Amino acid sequence: MTRECPSPAPGPGAPLSGSVLAEAAVVFAVVLSIHATVWDRYSWCAVALAVQAFYVQYKWDRLLQQGSAVFQFRMSANSGLLPASMVMPLLGLVMKERCQAAGNPFFERFGIVVAATGMAVALFSSVLALGITRPVPTNTCVILGLAGGVIIYIMKHSLSVGEVIEVLEVLLIFVYLNMILLYLLPRCFTPGEALLVLGGISFVLNQLIKRSLTLVESQGDPVDFFLLVVVVGMVLMGIFFSTLFVFMDSGTWASSIFFHLMTCVLSLGVVLPWLHRLIRRNPLLWLLQFLFQTDTRIYLLAYWSLLATLACLVVLYQNAKRSSSESKKHQAPTIARKYFHLIVVATYIPGIIFDRPLLYVAATVCLAVFIFLEYVRYFRIKPLGHTLRSLLSLFLDERDSGPLILTHIYLLLGMSLPIWLIPRPCTQKGSLGGARALVPYAGVLAVGVGDTVASIFGSTMGEIRWPGTKKTFEGTMTSIFAQIISVALILIFDSGVDLNYSYAWILGSISTVSLLEAYTTQIDNLLLPLYLLILLMA
Numbered sequence: 001m002t003r004e005c006p007s008p009a010p011g012p013g014a015p016l017s018g019s020v021l022a023e024a025a026v027v028f029a030v031v032l033s034i035h036a037t038v039w040d041r042y043s044w045c046a047v048a049l050a051v052q053a054f055y056v057q058y059k060w061d062r063l064l065q066q067g068s069a070v071f072q073f074r075m076s077a078n079s080g081l082l083p084a085s086m087v088m089p090l091l092g093l094v095m096k097e098r099c100q101a102a103g104n105p106f107f108e109r110f111g112i113v114v115a116a117t118g119m120a121v122a123l124f125s126s127v128l129a130l131g132i133t134r135p136v137p138t139n140t141c142v143i144l145g146l147a148g149g150v151i152i153y154i155m156k157h158s159l160s161v162g163e164v165i166e167v168l169e170v171l172l173i174f175v176y177l178n179m180i181l182l183y184l185l186p187r188c189f190t191p192g193e194a195l196l197v198l199g200g201i202s203f204v205l206n207q208l209i210k211r212s213l214t215l216v217e218s219q220g221d222p223v224d225f226f227l228l229v230v231v232v233g234m235v236l237m238g239i240f241f242s243t244l245f246v247f248m249d250s251g252t253w254a255s256s257i258f259f260h261l262m263t264c265v266l267s268l269g270v271v272l273p274w275l276h277r278l279i280r281r282n283p284l285l286w287l288l289q290f291l292f293q294t295d296t297r298i299y300l301l302a303y304w305s306l307l308a309t310l311a312c313l314v315v316l317y318q319n320a321k322r323s324s325s326e327s328k329k330h331q332a333p334t335i336a337r338k339y340f341h342l343i344v345v346a347t348y349i350p351g352i353i354f355d356r357p358l359l360y361v362a363a364t365v366c367l368a369v370f371i372f373l374e375y376v377r378y379f380r381i382k383p384l385g386h387t388l389r390s391l392l393s394l395f396l397d398e399r400d401s402g403p404l405i406l407t408h409i410y411l412l413l414g415m416s417l418p419i420w421l422i423p424r425p426c427t428q429k430g431s432l433g434g435a436r437a438l439v440p441y442a443g444v445l446a447v448g449v450g451d452t453v454a455s456i457f458g459s460t461m462g463e464i465r466w467p468g469t470k471k472t473f474e475g476t477m478t479s480i481f482a483q484i485i486s487v488a489l490i491l492i493f494d495s496g497v498d499l500n501y502s503y504a505w506i507l508g509s510i511s512t513v514s515l516l517e518a519y520t521t522q523i524d525n526l527l528l529p530l531y532l533l534i535l536l537m538a
Contacts, residue, residue, distance in 0.1 A: 074187050225275060
């Protein structure tokens with residue numbers, strides 16, 4: 001989500017070069033901060049990766065402006081290669097450090113694999129950009145070659161044969177997903193967003209395959225398997241129906257009935273047996289027992305049901321206002337869209353404080369519901385397809401330029417990823433002290449509070465713009481202040497948070513991510529929580 005001043009915005013060409021440089025400066029500040037904290041051969045690899053991504057990003061930007069990219073990307077933003085390239089490597093580095101400090105060698109190696117995988121996927125995207133650029137940029141190729149050579153040499157002597165194979169498997173899945181999804185979904189992603197989203201899906205798919213083939217009793221937590229199976233199942237379902245409806249009209253009643261029947265077949269015949277194999281019990285019985293295990297969970301589920309009802313009423317109310325209004329404006333105002341951010345904050349904070357495993361599972365279920373409803377809307381499946389198209393069109397913005405509406409899914413992911421990505425065996429009681437105690441709140445702070453306050457105050461009171469952007473200085477400052485107030489409230493209401501006087505690092509992390517929000521043109525609902533998560537875990 002963005003915050004805007006009333007005056008018109010600059011175009012996507014040269015005036016944005018200043019914002020791209022500022023965004024790069026913020027990302028380099030994060031990379032150097034993590035490098036100074038970790039300071040090993042892997043962090044040097046991250047620095048080399050950032051340098052080459054900075055140079056290659058301009059080649060991607062030029063390809064987008066000339067319309068020479070292989071696929072159709074979202075045109076209202078720059079390529080975003082640099083900020084997206086650094087997420088998985090930095091996340092792997094801080095995960096490795098946290099698990100090393102906790103004395104967990106398995107997850108320490110897992111963090112190294114995550115970092116190596118992120119670097120491999122980012123290097124592939126860079127090679128792709130240079131491969132389709134004409135004439136071939138010699139200087140950038142030299143920089144990419146040097147950085148890639150350093151990374152490959154270090155990783156070759158750091159990874160086992162099995163880990164190298166795992167990285168190559170993820171890279172292969174990533175290549176195929178790029179060819180399939182970017183063809184089926186034009187203008188839904190920038191190159192950076194495709195790198196981040198499809199790279200994450202590729203890693204999850206490979207993890208699920210690996211754990212299914214090397215299953216050992218008592219290996220893994222059922223909630224982790226539940227997340228893996230749901231994500232992979234929904235993606236594969238989308239690919240299946242996208243391919244199927246190329247050959248038939250999806251808007252007829254016959255196609256709609258077939259869609260619902262095949263959804264049941266895939267769910268009951270593939271997803272549930274797959275999950276049963278992993279958790280070694282009936283998935284439906286396990287889920288029911290898990291959801292209603294304690295009175296606290298029942299109260300939380302009832303409370304979340306009320307909030308979900310409220311969100312639906314907001315959608316209906318805004319559409320009723322549009323129907324009764326004589327104005328030609330067909331988009332909801334910024335403040336109306338931020339209602340959902342506030343509802344999500346009210347959803348996640350009690351879950352984080354009282355029952356994080358329940359929030360973990362509930363967010364997974366909600367993600368499956370959101371993706372399924374998007375399939376229904378996209379394919380115009382009766383009886384809800386056309387209704388969803390009409391209701392959700394009111395909340396579109398310039399980032400929903402493709403056939404899919406992904407903003408609400410990105411919001412859910414941004415709030416949930418800090419919960420899902422915490423390596424729980426490395427964060428037992430007492431090991432999440434200092435700024436790390438705020439890691440579960442990264443999505444709440446960055447998106448739920450920071451982005452919401454910045455958007456509201458920036459659009460209503462903002463006058464001083466950051467150079468080259470539509471964002472305002474007032475919006476950024478109120479965002480930082482609101483997040484600091486939120487941290488103080490978390491300290492009051494969550495007795496498990498002990499910051500250990502790490503206030504300077506927290507303030508620096510919040511300020512850095514707020515500056516990134518001011519300058520990035522990528523999906524901030526997804527990018528900002530990940531960067532705040534990385535900084536807080538460091």
